[in-house]
Amino acid sequence: MDQYGYDMKALSNLLIKAEKRGVITGVPTSPRGPRLSHLFFADDSLLFCKANSVEWRRLLRILGIYEAGSGQKLNLHKTSIFFSWNTSVERRQEILQQSALQETQRLNTYLGLPSFVGKSRKQAFCNILGRVSQKLGNWKVKFLSQASKEVLLKAVVQAISTYSMGVFQLPISLCKEINKLMQEFW
Known part of the structure; x- marks a missing residue:
């Protein structure tokens, strides 16, 4: 495994531990299935948490720890946020202001397959x-x-x-x- 693989394994471990401790909340994969806090594909990442400012700040702290340990930095120009349909406009605006990121309206496909x-x-x-x-x-x-x-x-x-x-x-x-x-x- 190359250095990048070890770094992604470290980020994965940080996210898994944070979810187990209740710091962040992943999305359910099915009604009784496990929750998903992240997906990694090649050099792309999808991170999941509840749409509130508390979990957003916690996720940013986890990314900060990862950046400090690995030397890799989040590319803000390639980063966007996707909200579920039931996230209020007020909550979206609050998180977008905190993050200084752009919102994407649709995740149609990823790697040629439908995202949803x-x-x-x-x-x-x-x-x-x-x-x-x-x-x-x-x-x-x-x-x-x-x-x-x-x-x-x-x-x-x-x-x-x-x-x-x-x-x-x-x-x-x-x-x-x-x-x-x-x-x-x-």
Whole structure:
């Protein structure tokens, strides 16, 4: 593990200990499931806490401890805050003033996958169908040999949905539509 990996492990431990002690409150992953205080992807981080000034200050203190210990500093130009729909306008403004950060209204996708999946799972993953359709609808692919079409289907089109399936269970209706597009292309 490189130095960055050790640093992220240290930050993860700080956040886990803070949540266990009740210093910050993570978000529930399901009604009876565990709470989530952070997610790390490559060099990006998503941190979760209650939307109040007390927990925000506590989270800032944890980040300060991390910055002092690791020498890494939070890039404020790349940092934003996302509030849940039920956070009051007053509370949002209070936290934004304390943080001097920008609010982002939507976290549509992260690493090509939807950040939030609501009641309509098919709608959350409709971009997959669009990407498959776009790959197959390119006029240049009409001139491909049968073997080249097979490679395109297996290597490119199936990879688009397989990556998503590694994280989410896609709706059957969406899988059928992707399959239909592939059959029509073939």
